[in-house]
Amino acid sequence: MRTFFSEDHRLHFPKGELSGGRFITPHERPARMEFILSRLRERGFPPVEAPGEADLTPARRILDEGFLHFLETAWDEWKAAGMEGEVIAAGMPTRRQRHDRIPRHIDGKVEYYCHASETAITRGTWQAALSSLASAQAAQAAVAGGERAAFALCRPPGHHATRDQYGGYCFLNNAAVVAEMFRMGGAARVAVLDIDFHHGNGTQDIFYRRGDVLFASIHGDPLDAYPYFAGFADETGEGEGEGANLNCVLGPGTGYGPWAEALDHCIARIRDFGAEALVVSLGVDAYKNDPISFFRLDSPDFLDAGRRIGRIGLPTVLVMEGGYAIEQIGVNTVNVLEGFADA
Template sequence: MQVFFSEDHRLHFPQAELSGGQFVTPYERPSRVEYILRQLRERGFDQPADPGPCDMAPIRGLMDPGFLRFLETGWDEWIAAGMKGEMISATNPVRRTQMAREPRNIDGKLGYYCLAQETAITAGTWRAAQSSAASAQAAQRAVAEGAGAAFALCRPPGHHATADMFGGYCFLNNAAIVAQMFRDGGADRVAILDIDFHHGNGTQDIFYERGDVLFASIHGAPEDAFPYFLGYADETGAGAGEGANLNLPLLPGAGWDQWGSALDTAIARIRDFGPQALVVSLGVDAFKDDPISFFKLESGDFTRAGAAIARLNLPTVFCMEGGYAIEAVGINTVNVLEGFLNG
């Protein structure tokens, strides 16, 4: 399996995250990648390839131009306004407020485009986000050209980013970009399977009214887990997208029995949908020791998950998402890939 990865991910390393009322080192940090790379090397995967430059054309076709302009220029505006620290939102549009107008002030813009205050922007964030998307694009091109599967070691992750908001450590929605590239390349239907513990609210939002991309997600129940405000089972799509959104929320403490059953349900729906390509949002924070999750999967369960996904027998792109039990993130990620390859 080809692996794509950019060293530019290191340019995004905020020094602070607001968690539990305290500023802490972000759970989403560069060292996550090192543990994954180590496992890839030790288990005989090919040396990861640099993806090359990011192609902004498919991204511009999918995402809001004002949001992209903010990601590209926001840091310079922040510094020009005399701000000294990292970009952390202090305010956001809320219910019964004017949400249709982008503020002129950079502090207002930051809140306007932010969906979760735990995510900071630094001087290198935009370049890192582009490099992450470039890895996803390179993996898609490899699969479109005939590879059975490819792994994009994306950092920062992507599935919480909507077409016009960042948050949950995400800036550009890599899985959505890959799905759209498959569509633009001629695939009539594409499926996205999100196995990250946290609901892929951004991916759902992007495709919710489209019937050509199926989104299926297994995640912590939104009553109990970030991102809280999407991910309910009754969210099934709207308009042309009715029936093309499948949420499988699970309660705290869910282990393989419940999670594996949900995976079977998602796989059956994907099979019935009849896609020509599959995108997997590969988060491994369903692991029992993850610090910001509440599922109880063992490391071996991720191997079983990969084998189950392989039985769909579809051209597949894996895009790295979450997983914050640092010492286990590499083991669990590569378990999925090995399970897929041997499934």
């Protein structure tokens, strides 16, 4: 399986993350990639390939143009306003406030376009996000060109980014853009399977009213886990998208047995949907020792999960998302890839 990866991910490394009322080194940090790269080499995967430049054409079909412009210019505008630190939202629009007008001041723009203040923008964030998207697009091009599957080792991740907001460490929704590229290439129906511990609220938001892309997610109950306000079982899609959104919600302490049952349910729905291509949001934070998860999966479980996904038999792009037990992230991620290949 070919892997696409850009060293430009290092351009995004915020100094801190607001967690538990204090600033800590972000859970989402460059070292995550080093453990995955090392494991890929250990297991004999082909050398990673650098992508070309990102193409925003498919992104513009599903993302808000004003949002893209904001991401590109936020750092420069923040600094021009005399802000000394990194770009961090001080608040967000609340209930019964106006959402139909975008503030002129950069501080207000940040609050408008952000949905989670743990996520900071730095000088290099936009370039890093573009490089992450480029890796996903290169993987899609490989699969569209005849490869059975390809792995996009993306950082920063993407599945929490909606059509017009960033947060949850995510800026551009890589998986959603890949799904749209498959549609642009002629696939009548595409499925996005999200196995990250946290609900892919951004991907759901982008495709919620569309019937040509199925979104299926296995995640921690949003009553107990981020993103808290999306990912409930009764969110099944709207309009043309009714029935094309599946949320498998699991509670604290969930082990592999119930998790695998949910995965099989998602796989059955993907088959019934008639998908012609598959995008996997590959988060491994369902691992038992992940610092921001409450599932109890062990490393061998990811091998079996990969086999189950591989048996779907569709052209597949696997897109890296979360996973914050850094010393085990390489083993868990590559286990999914090897299981997929075994199938």
